[in-house]
Each structure stands twice: as C-alpha cells, then as structure tokens.
Amino acid sequence: MKDYLVKATAFNKTVRVVAATTQGLCETARTVHDLWPTAAAALGRVLTVSAIMGSMLKDAQTLTIRIEADGPLKGLLTTSNTRGEVRGYVGNPHVMLQYDSGKLNVGQAVGSGFIHVTKDLKVRDTFTSSSPLQTGEIGEDFAYYFTASEQIPSAVGVGVFVETDNTVQHAGGFIVQVMPGCSEETLTLIEERIATLPPVTDLLKEGVTPEGLIAHIAGESYTLLETMPLHYHCDCSREKFERGLISLGVEELTQLLEEDGHVETACHFCGKTYTFDDDALHDLIAAARA
Ligand SMILES: [Zn+2]
8 A cells, every 4th residue: 555645624624634654654764764663663653743744734835843852762853745755864763662562662762852843834934833742652742732832632643563574564643633613522522532543553454544544533424635645755965965065164174175085974864875075075165165
C-alpha cells in the first residue's frame, strides 16, 4: 500500500479528521538514518503527525516540528509541506528501549522536554508555538499541543510497528479536531469512540486503511475532502549548502581552505554529501567577500 492521507469532515463540518498510512516513508527514514527500532518508532510517529499537520497548511507554507528533550534519542526534527513531502532526523539513531511487554518504549527514548512547532506562513515572519511533552509517546503530546497552544481540542493517534528484522512493517495515524459549534452530544460520541479505539498499530496490522480509521472515529457518514500521496522527500541542493557556507564568512572559509583544502558536508535529512574542493572554496570566499 502506497503512503497517503485522507482528509474528511463529519457532523456538519464540526469535526475534522485526517488519517494517514505512512509505512513507506517511515521505512525510508529508517534506512536513510540506520534507525534502531525505538528511534524508528519515535521518528515515524512524528513524521506521521508532521505529514498530517503539513496537509492542514496552505499553498507554499511549510512546517517544522522540533522536539527538544532529555532522552537518549537526543531530540528530533521534521519538516513537511502541503505537497505531502516530509523528512526528518533524530539526534541519536541508535536507540532500542522496550517495555517489559516487548513494546517499544518511545516515551523513555524521547524523554522530557518540549515540542516546538514552527509554521512558515510565507507572510513576513515565521510563527513558533511550544508546549511541554506529556509522556514522550508523541500522540498524547501533540493532542496536548493542539489543545493548549492552538486552542483546538484534538485527539492524536499514531503508531509504528517495527518487525524483528528491524524493518518498519506498519505505520500511520490520525488527528481528530473539534471545530466551534460542535454539539455536546457529538463530542461525547467522539470521545467514547476514541477511548475504545484499539491501538493504531493493531488496526493497521488488521489492514485498516486511512478511510477505515476515519470511519472508526467519525462513523460511516463522513464527507471525504481530499486524498493526497505522501513521500519522504528532501529538497537539499548544492546551492543551499553553498549559501550556508558563504554565510560562515571570509575568515572561517579561509581557515577551512588552509587547514583541509576542501569541505565535505552531509545533509542531516537525507545523508547526501556535497564536497567543495579547493577551487569551489575560492569561489565561495569570493562570494562571501562580495
Ligand atoms: Zn537532503
């Protein structure tokens, strides 16, 4: 099954649900970063939230989620946009922590800290809002974020199932948001359904699709708004790294040239390397001087 998300509304547009299947992009993240299972689950869950939140933006707007926390994962960062493109990385990819039950202990891997969500709305400045992590298990943390920072009562369910051979076999999730005007009756019904919903990974293992997830929460009478493919995609380029190097300034670039004769940079998101040799560094120094 290819990765995609589905947006829907229900109950006279007073409830919004976006659900996604993200196994492919989570598995790509795992191979790109050599993630161990708990790191793969943590990043996969945030990539899933990131993909869904990205789809809620408009046009060329972009979203960056940064989790700054004290666990062995050493934080993580993801970016997404309205085209279904997501990417991300963790501070430490080699984290494997389990509960006694054998389930991956994402909460301990992430630790305590904060979620920072930066929206680049392409109008002057960017906007960042933050909220404290609740459990580090990601779903509850983002539900709290939406409710506390964006004042939108929300429920978030995300799950990543990593097989014993360390590959990501299932991944996906949903965000449900209650809009103004939602009746108490609807709210109670949605709360009951979410409280009794099996874990997302169990549903995905049973073959439940994003449409199926929406039906579990909103019932069969939802209105489908949009379906969008999702991808792990990095838009890094040599030009972007050149701009970054130029911003170091003449002095630092000259030092790099004299000490090493070349600079090799690697993209945090996709691992692609860019090498700047002696000639290229001279050009960059000239550009920095200009
Ligand atoms: Zn890249």
